[in-house]
Each structure stands twice: as C-alpha cells, then as structure tokens.
Amino acid sequence: MKIFGLIYCIAFTTISHAQIHPIAFATGTDMELVKKKLKDNYLLAQSFEELKSQVDGWIGKDIDVPIPKDAAGGYTHDKHKANYILLFNSGLLYQLTGEKKYAQLVKNVLLKYSSLNPTLQNHPQATSSSPGRLFWQALNDANWLVYAGLSFDCIHDYLTLNERISIANGAFNPEVDYFTKDIKSWFDLIHNHAVWACAGVGIVGIATDNEDYVKMALYGSNKDGKAGFIAQLDGLFSPDGYYNEGPYYTRYAILPFYLLANAINNTSPSLKIFQYRHNILEKALEGALEQTNLNGAFYTYNDALKDKTFITNEIVVALDIAWQVYGYKKSYLPIAKSQGRVILNSGGVSLSEALQKEKNIPLYYPYKSVEYTDGANGDKGGVAVLRNGVAPDLTSLVFKYSSHGMAHGHFDKLNINLYDNGNEILQDYGASRFINIEQKCGGRYLPETKSYAQQSIAHNTITVDETSHYHGDEKESERNHPIKLFGSVGKGNVQVISSLDSTAYHNVVMQRSIYMINLPEINNPITVDFFRNISATSHQYDLPFNYLGTVISTNFPYTANTKSLTTLGNANGYEHLWKEAEARVSGKFNQFTFLNHKTFYTISTCTNDSASIYFTLIGANDPNFNLRNDPSYIIRTKGNNETYINVIEPHGNFNAVSEIATNAYADVNEIEKLQDDENITAVSIKIKNKTLLIIQTNKDFDKTTKHFFNKGEYHIEWNGPYYVTFDNKKIN
C-alpha cells in the first residue's frame, strides 16, 4: 500500500486546475503528429479514412437519441452503442481536420443526451443486478460514458462555457451520480464492469475538469482507496499480470484500463501509472496475448466466445498505447499487422511506422511456455501453458489450477486444454452465447452456459459422483483454489506442472501432473497425464476428453446406441450429453484415435481396474439449439483411490488433397503402472518398443531430497520431485 499512498497524494494535487484540452485520448501535440504523418503512413492514413468514411455518412443528418427500450441487439441498444462510437470518432476527426462539422455533430448529440439522461430511470429491459439507464445493464452505460467523455474532451474548446455546463450537468452528471451513489456498491467492486465505470467517471472528470470525479475514479466512491482504479490494478491482476477472469475477459477489461491509464498519464505523468506494480498493465496485455491460439483467438476457458481474436478493437487500443509507453517490441508487430489498423494518436503513429519499416515481420507472436500465478498476491494457484515447437507447428497445453475467476468462471479445477498446429484438440467449450444476436436471448449469455458450459463435465477434468466441483456453488469455488506442487516450464525435454486440489470435493483429493515430453525419434511432443484421485470412500469418477475431430479407431469393442439415444445423466451438465456408445473395458490399456484436421491423436489410458467408456454428443435438453453438437470421450471408474495414467499423442498426417495418410497408428503401445501410492507414482510407457519411465514423488517436492525406486529391473536414485528416462537414458 506504499505505492498507492504516493499515487494518491500526487493525484490529489496534480489535477487541481483546469486542463488544456484535448488530453484524455491524445494531446494536442499527439494530434499534430498524427496530422503530419497521415501523408506518408499507409496504415495510419487507412485507419483515418475508415474513421472518416464512417462519420461522414452522418454529417448533416439528424442523429436519433431514442428513449431506451430494447435489450441487447434491439434498436435502441444498438443506436446508443453506435452513437457513442460516432461521438468519439467525430470528436477525433474534429481534432485531426479542424472541420467544425465534426464538432457540431458531437455537440448536437451530446446536447440531446443532456435532455434525455436526466429523465431516465432504470432501463425497462433491465434484468441485471446492476441495471443500466441508457442500456439494459450499467456496464453498457459505462461504455457510453467513456466514449462520450472522450468526445467531449475533443471538442472542449469548441464548446461555449454554457454548453460545457449543460452537457456536464445534463449528459454526464446523472450517469456519474447514478454509478457513484445509486449503485455505489457496484461502482466500488473489484471487477471488470467497475473498471469500465471508473474509466467512464475518470475520463468524464478529466474532460470536464471535475477533480472530484477523477478522485472517485482512482480511489472509489468514498475516495478512500478501498475501491477505484488503483485498487483494481492491485486486486484484479496477479503479480505476473494474470487477470482473474482469464484471457477472454482480460481482452475486455484491458480497454478501460488502458484508456483511463492513458488519460491519467497525459494529465499526470508524474503518477507513472503505466509503471505501477512493476508495469502491471504491460504484463496484463502480454498475459492475454500469450494466451491465444495461432489464429489470435483467446483461450476459451471460463465464459468465452471462440471467435474473439486479438484483432478486436480493445487489443488494437491497448497494443498501440503499450507500444507508445513501453517502447518498440518486435513481438507486437505480427499482431499489429493482423489487426490492420491503428488508433489515431502517437502510439498508432509509431506502431504503423514500425510496420512500414520492418522488413521481416514474423507470422506469429513468439509464443513460449508460460506460467502465471493467480490472485492479487500470486498465492491462489495459477495457469500454465506448456508449449513445444514453433508456430505454425506449435503444441500448446493449457493447465488450469487457478481460482474461480468471478461470475464468468467455470467449475474446472485441474482442467487441461490442448491446441496443436493452430487447432483446438481438447477443447474448453467456452460459453454459450451469440453476442448481440437479438433472437438468441437478446444476445446475452444463454442458459446453457450455466447448465452445461460452466459444469465440470464440460471440461477435461474429473467429475466426482456426477456433481460439479464445489457442488456448482460459485461462492464456495471463489473461496478456494488448488495449489501447485512442483513444476518446470519452458526448458529441457521434460516440462511438467503438478497441482493438487482438496477443495472441489469434500472427500476427494485430486492431484494432477501434466508432463509434456520431447522424445528422440518421435516427431511430436507427447503429453503424459497422471491424474490421481484419493478418497477414503468409494466414488464414481468421470474423466472426459472433449476432443474435436472424427473417431478413427479404438482398441476395444463398444456398443453403439444406434436406434435411440438417451442422456448420460440428469443434472450438472450430464443432461446435455447424448450417450452415443459405451464400453466396458479392463482398464489396463485403452486407446482411442481421432483425426483433427490433418493430424491423428491417440489417447492411451491405464486405470486401476476396469472402467466404463462413453462416447457422447452435446445436444440433449437444448430446445433452442443453443449448443454445438460436439463430442466427448469419457472414462468412468469407481472406487476409493482411482489413478488415471493418460498419454496424449499427436501422430502422423492425413493429406486429403494428396490422399496420403502416414503414421495413422499410435506409437504408444503399453502403459504399466509400476507403483502408485502416497509416496511415489512410477509408470513405464512403451513407445516404439522403447521405454519411457516417469517417476514422481507425491509427498516431498523439495528439489534436493534424495529418493529411491527399487522394483524389478529398476534401481534408481535421484533428487527432486520427478525423474524421467527414455530408453534407459535420463532426459529431464
């Protein structure tokens, strides 16, 4: 709290006089630079022209500011959304062209809002716990406030004093008052919606020279630092920049963070807001970028939509501002290039110039293995991405042992997701939502997000007794998290993370170790997954692999339900799964091969004793066709302690154009559990008739402790929590 105190004092004194405008999005000097560079900078000019063509269509027209009525996707919702974008763009164009028609447009529209806003009560479609006024939820009102504030700042000097007062009192004050008084507890949350609210109030404060607003934005409605922007910077990110809600929502939250920080930095550079918490905003941005697939799509754990990529506007803004404040980074260039546009301030100028100059822009972000802690103090588990290869031949395995992630979190303790060659192999369903398509529940999250997508069975982790983690209780989940036992990420032939959770179920301890291993003579990295479930009582354990692809073969017979289908269960997501086929297997060594795009994948599994296997298809109890018909491969065991040893192996290639299939069969041909108890798990895996041996400790994870393994042919001693050999040679 030392840094906070410092910032608090400076801020208080710095913004105590009326500003020179514009200042919130860009300064006058920035604007001059943009104007100058427009001539010979292709991308900048194109971004400018895009903006101009969008705005020019509205010049001279009467712009509707309708009485709020519709839910998301409906006319009044879309109109107010379009209006705030138009306001900002037109304000910017006024600055960049000096043409009064743009300022006039902004003024006229803001004056209309000055008449409308004081008359508003809660939105008629408000179903949210934080209702909006212009929109169905307050979040959208906060969006409006940010952009309307920025537009006001752009035309500040064009307005007469009376006009400024009218707009400040009429358009802005009712919204700010509503946020900071009526729904004050919402405004003071440590939550992405509240970040938007603070950005709105802060930017309006800067634009209208209202010091009080700025203070509330930075320090909460009580101005005591317990809430507000600084508290959000402290509370929403782990020390290494992991954002509590995961990458999809980082993308969303990062925009108000960067917009307000940028405005604060322009007005009060001495605050060094971008350096706060060891550049936490830089880490946050890069934490989101690292967690994307090769097509730029954010990893879809927690509520997330699969189509959302880093070309989205939020990341354009953040990247350009980051480029300005943190300096040149080659890693940003492929992203900026695929974004294909820049913002019209000095960050945009500088980034677009770099794109123009740089001869060899890499095709991909330089993805590497990463490990993030979760929690403001980094003590609430974490998320690791184990990677191997170089894009586009990149394998990325996400292992999630973090805390819940607020309202958009899923019950997915110890979940894994696998991406390979840019494709999703073991998916996280994400969320069920068609954003802003009115026919689909007003574009909101669909009920199946809760009933299916958030449930444990929708994830590649264990569900005990057909009940989701924490019995699906979000609050309970928020209070708990797994712990990391040991790990090594990013170097050598063996990467590993081991994590333990004893909170998701009262009587079951789950321990999962994920090894990503490079073997000589094997083209692709293999993933070995030790999933131990320990309980004093007997339970049913279900481990799904939510694969995407086509069934190629199994090494066991199964019974297909060919004439009729019923559901796998009745609740907790099971009611959404059609049971397509089932098998009863010995458990010793079961293989399932599927094809995803051009690559074969085989999951080989060894369980303690016999198991049941289910092939399922999502789609039951989905009367509105909200879910995708995706498959799953579920391995069910029953007992007290049940350990799954899984090997996930990409292999071969299928080229449908040249009609050639190579290595369509798995290389793994045996898994033997040598020992599995409270001290040690030791497993030998035959791959191309050579032996991969993995021994891990289950109790003492100290790197210096000496351990022994004596069994049959093996007489091994080593230090630390794990030991790996291939063909009798140590490889870790």
Place this chain on the structure above:
Amino acid sequence: MKIFGLIYCIAFTTISHAQIHPIAFATGTDMELVKKKLKDNYLLAQSFEELKSQVDGWIGKDIDVPIPKDAAGGYTHDKHKANYILLFNSGLLYQLTGEKKYAQLVKNVLLKYSSLNPTLQNHPQATSSSPGRLFWQALNDANWLVYAGLSFDCIHDYLTLNERISIANGAFNPEVDYFTKDIKSWFDLIHNHAVWACAGVGIVGIATDNEDYVKMALYGSNKDGKAGFIAQLDGLFSPDGYYNEGPYYTRYAILPFYLLANAINNTSPSLKIFQYRHNILEKALEGALEQTNLNGAFYTYNDALKDKTFITNEIVVALDIAWQVYGYKKSYLPIAKSQGRVILNSGGVSLSEALQKEKNIPLYYPYKSVEYTDGANGDKGGVAVLRNGVAPDLTSLVFKYSSHGMAHGHFDKLNINLYDNGNEILQDYGASRFINIEQKCGGRYLPETKSYAQQSIAHNTITVDETSHYHGDEKESERNHPIKLFGSVGKGNVQVISSLDSTAYHNVVMQRSIYMINLPEINNPITVDFFRNISATSHQYDLPFNYLGTVISTNFPYTANTKSLTTLGNANGYEHLWKEAEARVSGKFNQFTFLNHKTFYTISTCTNDSASIYFTLIGANDPNFNLRNDPSYIIRTKGNNETYINVIEPHGNFNAVSEIATNAYADVNEIEKLQDDENITAVSIKIKNKTLLIIQTNKDFDKTTKHFFNKGEYHIEWNGPYYVTFDNKKIN
C-alpha cells in the same frame, strides 16, 4: 464417327516406327527448355527442388518391391504407390540432370517388378469386381502402369536392348495382358477406371515402341474403336464438356486423359487429339474448374470428398498441359498460383513464367453462371450453376437435373446446393470415406455412402413416401433423366432453370424451377424455388434443406425431443437421421433462420396446406462414427399435388470480433400463391413490403407464346415461359 475414322487411320500409320525417347511425358526439346529455365524461374526451380529432394533420399537405397498383401492404406499398397511416383520422378530427374544414379534407380526398381509381376495372381485383398494384382483393385494397377511407363520412357536410351526387353516382358506385359485379356470387359468400359487403363497401356506402348498397345489404348482391346480412348472422349463428356460423373471425378479422370493425350500429341501431333470434338479436353478441364467453391473444392454432388481442391496433382498436370496446348489464359493464373508448383515440361515452364511476369493475378477463378448438358449427345438433362456477385462475395446455386453419373451417382434428381461467400450453405453430403486411412475400412468408400449419402433424403430435393428416387436402383436411374423445360442463365436480374422429372417415381411428376433474382435495395440475391409435385394418388413428400449453420429462430413453435432421440425412419437414409424437433404448421408461411459463418439465411416456405417440419441430425445407425453430425430442416406434406414455394434469402452480417449483428431478420415477410395449376404457377412475395411477382407457365415453354394472367389486381399479358415484376416493374 467421321472424326474417329480419320484419327484411327492416321494413328495406325504414324506410330509404326521406333520413337525417339523421351516422348511420353515430354520430349528431349522440352527437357532442354526446362533445364535452361531452371536458373531464373523461381516456381519451376522450386518444383524441381521438391522433386529432387523427394528422390535423393532414395538414391543408393534398396527399394522394396513387396509381394502384394495389404488393402488401401496398408504397407504394400502404399509402397507400390510410392514406388510408381518415385519411378516417374527419378526418370524425370535423369532427363533433367543427366545423372545416371537416377536412371539406375528406375532400372533397378523396374527390374524388380519384372521379376515380381509375372508371378502375380489376383490381389489377396481384392474385393472389387475388377481385382488388381499389385493392388486390391485394377484401377491402382493402371495408375502404376501409367507412371512406370513414363519412367521407362525417360530412361529408354539408358537401358540396353536386353534390359528393355526384360522390363517390357516382365514388368509391363503381364499387366497389359491382364487388362486387355483377363479383364477385357473392364478395360473396354466407357468409364474413368478404363481411361486410366487405356492411359497405362497407351503410355507403355509409346515407351516400349509397342504399336499394338497404342492401338488397343486408342481403340479398345479389339482395336475396333468401340472402346478405348477415343470412344471415351466421345462417351464420357457431353458436347460442352460436362463429365458424366461430376466435377470430383472429372478431377480424377482428367489426369489420364491429359497424360495420354499429351503422349499421343507428342508422338502423333497430326492426330490433333487436343482439338478432338471441338477441344473437348479443354472444355472438360474448365467444366471442372467452374464447378469449384472459392476454396478450390470441387462441388460435392455424387460421391465426392469435401477436402479435394484444384491444387490436387491431377489438376496441376492438366492445367499445365492445357496451358501449353491451348495457350495463355489469365483465368488459369489464380489456380496455378494456389497450386504453387508446376510440372517439369514446357507447359510448366510457360505457366510459371507467366506467373512470374503477371503483375495482377486475380485472387479467384472468374466464376460465371454456367449451364451444362449431360450425355454424350447433350440430351440427358444437365447441371446449371446460377451465380451472382463477384468472389469472394459470390453466391452460387447448383441445380442438378442430370443423369445418374454411373456407380458414384446419387439419387438426387432436381437437387440444389447453395454456396455463398465461399461457404457451403445447403450442402450435398458428398460421400462417406476417409481415403487411404486404413482403419476406416481400408480407406474405401464406407457403407454409409450407400446407406445414407447416396439416398434422396441426403439431398435438397423431394423424397416421396420415404423411398429414394428409382427405389435406389442404380440401373433404373442410369436409364432415365429429367428434362429441362426452360431457362435463362448468366444475364439480367432474373436467372432461371426449370426442369421436370417423371421417372424417379412411377406415379409422381416433379417439376422444379429455380429463380435467382437480384432486387433493387436488397444486397443479396434471393433464390425462389417452385417445387411442384403432381400425382393422381396421395403421397408423403419430404423436402429437406441440408443447411449448415446454427439455428437462430423460427416463426413457428416446435416440440424439441430433449430427453431421448429416435430416428426419423427405418430405411433409405431415414434410419441415419435423429429426430431432434418437430412441428405441425399451417403451411401458409413458415420461416427458419440460421447463421452460417458471418451471414444469416432465412428459408421461407409456403405449402398447399398444413405441413410437418422436422429438425434432424445425422448420426443414427452409425456404429463406427463414419458420418458427420450435420443438421437438416425437412418439410413434409401429404396429398396428391403438393407445391412448395421456397424463398432462400441471405441477409445481414454477424461479426463476432466486433460483436455487431446487422439485419438479423429476414426481409421476406409474406408468400402468397395466386395460382398453381397445370397451366400457370403465380406467386407474390412481400419483401420489405414491396411485392415480387413471379408467374411461370407449366405447359407451353415457347418464348413467343402469349400468356395472360387475370386475377384480383393483376391483369398481365406477356410472352414466354415466365414473367417477373418487383414493385410493379418488370425485371426479367
């Protein structure tokens, strides 16, 4: 038969002396040209280097020529396949480098085949009616013969006379004898397999200076012209180049056509084989190219695999040879560019030079509306592709009223398929097959091809009484075809094809008219579909729309089968459909909106009286997971005469990245059938509250006949088979 006679005589005399070699794939002069151009032609050099690196890995190694044992996808199958490619490539490299190691490799391998081939009987895995010897089916042996023959030609002068005799007698003669004697009736078919066989025998004939082989290749095993290559050129294409089996198989068949024609053209240019039947081979190639989606994938009607695009080797070879013999065509450049390689003869040189020189290579083939007749005489119906817009914003509707298309044909009379913006909207399932993946039935066609994919219900056309066209009898289907009634393709705002079939069902006449219409104020072309079913007796009619996409909304309530699923029927493909939801509707105006990629599509339907609607999902009775879980929207009526008026309307846009959905609702809001009888069908359609009126005649299709329509507000007189107005203005 005049042309044939001429060719026959010339051929007989021309190839009566020993040739200078090489000559079959390319002449010595060609080879010199390639060598010269390798230095400064990037694509040519790259294609050469690819070939070289493939072959160089085998130099000095003992190449296995195993005793045939495995089915497709197995070791001996893949090895013999790899061998013939290696033989050809190595032979070519000998010509291009002069290095004897390449000739040595070819000689050694061919000598091994000389030992093996005389010992062979039918392949142990032969399940085909035309069994192979090296492979499970004779077709693959024919492939082998083509490439082995080409390789022999390349090293002809390197071989001693004795070696030539050994190889000709040992490697080639048993295969040629087997084809032309043992399975002579297969060799003499007018069928793509036999084209390969003729190409093999012909090329070996040219390579080994065996005039008799060449004659059998050109004129059939009896050398009487009733079979063989010339008869195939006559019999397999319609006068405008439509290949009887459809574009996917044109792609396959075109390679032996072009390879043998090229060899014949080199040895006997006076035959003018490429000019035969008014350049039928040029028309055939372009007929296949026109029938591709923007990603290059061949339209998937008949048995076809969706991944197959024009970058496939067959089209590389055909395109490069066509470029050489038919000359420069800008339309070929985008295809050559996406192929990214050329063949190493003078066609390849010239095409790669053009790619290097041409500054503005278009992104897409210049797709246009096309209409092909089917049948050697063009009198067996046809296929039309109605198009609108310019790629990538191209709408293509395929209307198929052709004959069956041999063994790979489907029971799909009057079927339509819709492609838009490069996406499949109303799909043809294609075939069920994982080519060369051994685990999937040896890579052969899967049983579900016959049980589902070929059945009528798998298509966007009518199934009567749950029985496929012609009761699923291929021979019966082969004997019949629909007829075209009238049409106008490629010009104006109204394109139309009307076709009638009275053969698929004994008691039902089906008449379908497809109108593709451009309307002012409407961004996308709409498709209006009059589907009339006429019978003296009552039947059940099912019209499916095999849409791809996500259900967005319907304007009618339906009952979803949420707890259990059963099949829609028990046979003829119905047993593969899970019945997900059903509705009973009045029939007057039913709308269904779905989202495919970024575009919404609405199907609006008006039926005579009440109808049942089914939402289905493919996947029942599919124990090996061979089928894709694709959806269908099926409209069922019952009665004697049942007319469906359907409007298919692309609209709006959904951008998941910017989260904006526009025009998510259909513009069509009413369909009224004004008249529908043996004389006239007249329909008014309300679109954005304006009226689209379409009147067609059902009896007299003469363009000059005068017709009258007097009903209510309408008093219209016109000439010809159809008349279209929008907002009271004539638009056709």
